[in-house]
Amino acid sequence: MTDDVAKTNGTNPAQSKAAAKGAAAVKWADDRLGLASSNKKMIRKVFPDHWSFMLGEIALWSFVVLLVTGVFLTFWFVPSMAEIQYQGSYDQLRGVEMSQAYATSLDISFDVRGGLLLRQMHHWAAMLFIAAMLIHMMRVFVTGAFRKPREVNWLIGGVLILLGVVEGFAGYSLPDDLLSGTGLRIADGLIKATPLVGTYMSFFMFDGEFPGEAIIPRLYTVHVLLIPGLLLALIAAHMLLIVYHKHTQWAGPGKTEENVVGYPMMPVYAAKAGGFFFIVFGVTALMGGLLSINPIWKYGPYDPSKVTAGSQPDWYMGIAEGLLRIMPGWETHLFGTTLSWNIFLPGQVAPMALLALILAWPFLEAWVTGDKREHHLLDRPRNAPTRTAFLAAMVTVYGLLWAAGGNDIIATQFHMNMEHITWFMRAAVFVVPVIVFMIAKRWCIALQRHDNETLLHGYETGIIMRSAEGGYSERHLPISEEKAFALTARERDEVLPPASKTDADGVADKGYRVQELRSKLSSFMYADNVQKPTAAELEEGHHHAEHEHELEAGLDHAADGHQFDGHHSVSDETLRH
Numbered sequence: 001m002t003d004d005v006a007k008t009n010g011t012n013p014a015q016s017k018a019a020a021k022g023a024a025a026v027k028w029a030d031d032r033l034g035l036a037s038s039n040k041k042m043i044r045k046v047f048p049d050h051w052s053f054m055l056g057e058i059a060l061w062s063f064v065v066l067l068v069t070g071v072f073l074t075f076w077f078v079p080s081m082a083e084i085q086y087q088g089s090y091d092q093l094r095g096v097e098m099s100q101a102y103a104t105s106l107d108i109s110f111d112v113r114g115g116l117l118l119r120q121m122h123h124w125a126a127m128l129f130i131a132a133m134l135i136h137m138m139r140v141f142v143t144g145a146f147r148k149p150r151e152v153n154w155l156i157g158g159v160l161i162l163l164g165v166v167e168g169f170a171g172y173s174l175p176d177d178l179l180s181g182t183g184l185r186i187a188d189g190l191i192k193a194t195p196l197v198g199t200y201m202s203f204f205m206f207d208g209e210f211p212g213e214a215i216i217p218r219l220y221t222v223h224v225l226l227i228p229g230l231l232l233a234l235i236a237a238h239m240l241l242i243v244y245h246k247h248t249q250w251a252g253p254g255k256t257e258e259n260v261v262g263y264p265m266m267p268v269y270a271a272k273a274g275g276f277f278f279i280v281f282g283v284t285a286l287m288g289g290l291l292s293i294n295p296i297w298k299y300g301p302y303d304p305s306k307v308t309a310g311s312q313p314d315w316y317m318g319i320a321e322g323l324l325r326i327m328p329g330w331e332t333h334l335f336g337t338t339l340s341w342n343i344f345l346p347g348q349v350a351p352m353a354l355l356a357l358i359l360a361w362p363f364l365e366a367w368v369t370g371d372k373r374e375h376h377l378l379d380r381p382r383n384a385p386t387r388t389a390f391l392a393a394m395v396t397v398y399g400l401l402w403a404a405g406g407n408d409i410i411a412t413q414f415h416m417n418m419e420h421i422t423w424f425m426r427a428a429v430f431v432v433p434v435i436v437f438m439i440a441k442r443w444c445i446a447l448q449r450h451d452n453e454t455l456l457h458g459y460e461t462g463i464i465m466r467s468a469e470g471g472y473s474e475r476h477l478p479i480s481e482e483k484a485f486a487l488t489a490r491e492r493d494e495v496l497p498p499a500s501k502t503d504a505d506g507v508a509d510k511g512y513r514v515q516e517l518r519s520k521l522s523s524f525m526y527a528d529n530v531q532k533p534t535a536a537e538l539e540e541g542h543h544h545a546e547h548e549h550e551l552e553a554g555l556d557h558a559a560d561g562h563q564f565d566g567h568h569s570v571s572d573e574t575l576r577h
């Protein structure tokens with residue numbers, strides 16, 4: 001800054017005076033806030049470029065849209081369950097007794113200018129927020145971006161997704177229409193199913209018997225203050241950790257575990273990210289303007305004696321719904337109380353167990369491999385077949401439960417028996433993910449093999465050559481150095497040797513069982529993987545290719561300009577890996 005001022009000093013006195021004033025102001029602020037030095041670093045912060053890094057940003061910007069539209073909604077929404085008579089402009093409900101929360105939600109939809117747009121934008125942004133988080137989480141998982149040093153950010157992410165879902169559910173409950181109340185009724189059932197303390201918890205939450213008068217004002221505080229505050233704090237921590245760790249990158253020439261290659265924050269990345277905010281805002285505005293969502297006027301106010309046909313929860317609740325629908329009606333009666341496993345297991349235990357398993361995966365992987373190094377280069381999904389297959393299995397569980405949540409719709413649309421669908425789903429959620437796991441794992445391994453083929457023998461050109469003897473063969477050409485580098489920029493997987501019952505001195509090893517489990521998991525996870533070719537194999541591959549080249553020398557013209565240059569198909573740099 002002072003350098004710039006000195007330069008201007010020499011040129012124009014009027015300008016230099018203004019610049020000196022500006023510098024003084026900046027110095028004043030910097031002395032107190034220390035921003036200049038930290039900003040200097042931030043400005044030069046490098047961010048690698050890949051489309052998949054956009055997913056976290058979609059989550060971020062849709063959260064901003066939620067904050068902005070949510071604040072507007074608070075101007076008109078009254079979170080009260082006090083009964084009033086609706087007198088707004090929606091004819092079909094005029095004169096109906098309803099809560100003030102429902103009446104003001106109707107007002108926002110019909111009588112506040114732009115209100116429906118904002119309500120719908122808010123709701124679409126909520127859908128997008130959770131979808132973006134989930135897909136972002138999958139990309140982090142499948143590329144191994146959760147490895148050291150990013151495990152804490154992975155766990156923060158886990159809390160973010162959980163809070164996001166609860167926040168969405170709380171929002172969905174606020175308008176107090178029939179769908180809201182039906183959702184709350186399910187939540188009440190889930191809470192009551194907690195063994196021993198369930199009823200007390202429900203009474204505590206609803207301030208007495210369901211539905212009571214307290215739930216909407218309470219959910220309102222949770223929805224506009226508590227959870228947004230927590231989300232904001234955690235997102236800030238998430239971002240700070242990304243800056244601190246630096247972003248991961250894909251392997252390629254010049255990109256190592258020690259550097260980050262990409263665009264600087266200023267001006268490129270800031271402009272890109274800033275522009276992206278407007279795209280996300282624009283898309284949600286378009287959706288809010290054009291696509292109807294949650295038409296709360298359709299079913300009327302909440303009435304515990306009514307249920308709606310055809311009501312659907314928001315998409316992210318689909319799996320909870322599916323779990324509840326396929327669970328057999330198990331109950332235990334003990335000392336005059338009923339333990340409702342039919343609700344407790346699918347409603348609380350199963351979703352939490354699934355989330356815990358996914359969140360624990362990085363730690364499980366690190367324990368099995370014993371790898372304590374930092375990783376800044378991403379794994380190609382195929383190079384971690386077990387991890388990728390596990391994700392495929394989880395997505396399958398999710399999809400099946402989602403379908404199970406719509407078993408009534410499947411039954412009516414496809415003229416099927418609902419009982420049959422339920423029975424099918426009960427078996428399918430255990431069997432199909434295992435099959436998917438096996439297929440996905442073999443698929444990854446096949447792709448690894450394909451990579452090795454390409455490295456050793458070049459890529460298939462589709463050009464069929466006829467030899468002097470009359471035989472046909474396909475022409476292969478070497479891949480570029482960049483590609484060869486990227487393909488070989490991975491490590492060999494090590495499989496732990498079987499555990500031994502005694503240590504080196506023949507004394508029984510106490511940790512034997514744990515070591516045995518670890519080595520079994522290690523061979524389950526890594527033994528079938530195809531390792532990248534060794535330097536010697538690559539060398540041999542290219543000699544072989546050269547030999548072929550000599551044989552084919554006279555027939556070379558068809559390969560439209562590509563020179564077969566065996567020496568360069570595998571560079572020295574590649575061999576280093």
Ligand code: HEM
Pocket residue numbers: 052053054055056057059060061063133134136137140145146150153154155156157158160161235238242246247248249
């Ligand atoms: C409110 C929700 C979230 C927001 C706003 C958010 C935002 C971001 C952004 C902008 C990035 C950098 C760009 C990118 O890699 O996409 C990032 C990276 C990351 N996020 Fe999130 N995220 C959220 C939720 C999650 C969740 C649910 C998880 C996982 C459970 C997660 C784990 C991570 C990790 C491990 C990184 C570092 C990845 C790397 O350096 O390659 N995040 N997040």
Ligand code: HEM
Pocket residue numbers: 063066067069070071073074077104105108119122123126129164167168169170171172173174175223224225228231293294296
């Ligand atoms: C992650 C953040 C958020 C999510 C996922 C979310 C989700 C939702 C959803 C799904 C609804 C139901 C909308 C409908 O009636 O169709 C809703 C309603 C509402 N939200 Fe949010 N919201 C979030 C943040 C906020 C914030 C930060 C505020 C205010 C500061 C807010 C204020 C409201 C209000 C006042 C309503 C009731 C309006 C109405 O339904 O008529 N929300 N929210």
